[in-house]
Amino acid sequence: MLYFKLLFMRYSLRNFLIWFGAVVLSFSAIGCQNDDYLEDGGKHNPYYNGTVLDYLEQHPDKHYFSDLVEMIHYAGMDSVFQNGEITFFAPTDWSISFSVDYLSRKLYFTMREDSVKDLRQIRPEVWKEFLSMYVIPGKYCLKDIPQLDTAAVSAYPGGAYYSLAGKPMNMGVVYYDASGVKYAGPRQILYSYVNDFASMDMINAYVASCDIQPFNGVVHVIRFTNHNFGFDRDVFAQKAIGAGILPLEEVKRREKECLIRKKEEDRL
Structure with missing residues (x-):
């Protein structure tokens, strides 16, 4: 019970703030149609004066x-988000917490080990592998993505792509109906990890905000309410455990060494 209380205290306020903002996004997400840029419930200029990484760092809602x-x-991926042209399906911190909390429960209850108290206890190569699933080389706005009908996949399958990590992914735009007219309504991007292209066995992630366009690509923000970071939280947990969870003391030691090196470099 103590573990759950600590976990709840850690995330309750933060998660509420994220949840509240995402509820607004969820209600507005379906309005992302045609060339409209939608974020936080309204249309805005889609162009951002900076890189993809700048956009993420300077987002007004730090949560x-x-x-x-x-x-x-931590994963050493700054250059990916600053230089090459990419399409980034951005998972929110809430999605990350879903998978990390699951990992912590698995460690605590199944393996009788300490839960994850610092995200850096998960090794950088694990973060790099899963973050790369959300990056597609090239720029794909909503208008560039083929139609996907989840009820008629053979007719409208979306498009098959490979992520930066070489994982099979599918991008598609869902066309909703309007006033009884098929496909005449709002449009929404669906980004999926493909377990099997032949059977179209996919794990889906709906986009809440689309077509945010920094200098070096486009950002589509994934709706967090039903998305686990890495698409499959169990696979994420297995990879993290397999790579080895760093002790918290080791993380703090490395952080201290980095600070000392930085101070020495600044003096030179």
Whole structure:
């Protein structure tokens, strides 16, 4: 019970703030149609004066991407988000917490080991592997993505792509009906990890905000309410455990060494 109380105290306020903001996004997400840029319930200029990484770092609501940005740095992926042209399906911090909390429960109850108290206890190579699933080389706005009908996949299958990590992914735009007219309504991007292209066995992630366009690509923000970071939280947990969870003391020791090195470099 103590574990759950601590876990609840850690995330309750933060998660409520993320949840409240995402509820607004969820209600507005279906309105992301044609070339409209939609974020936080309204249309805005889709162009952002900076890189993809700049956008994530400077997002006005720090509860959305603070952990995501920290893990991009930790995984050594800054250049991916600053240089090459990419399409990034951005998972929120809430999605990250879903998978990390599951990992902690697995460690605590199944293996009788300490839960994860710092995201850096999960090794950088694990973060890099799963973050890369959300990156597609090239720029794909909503208008560039083929139609997907989940009830008629053979007719409208979306498009098959490979992520930066070489994982099979599917991008598609769902066309909703309007006033009884099929496909005449709002449009929404669906990004999926493909377990099997032949059977179209996919794990789906709906986009809440689309077509945010920094200098080096486009950002589509994934709706967090039913998305686990890495698409499959059990696979994420297995990979993290298999790579070895760093002791908290080791993380703090490395952090201290980095600070000392930085101070020495600044003096030179």
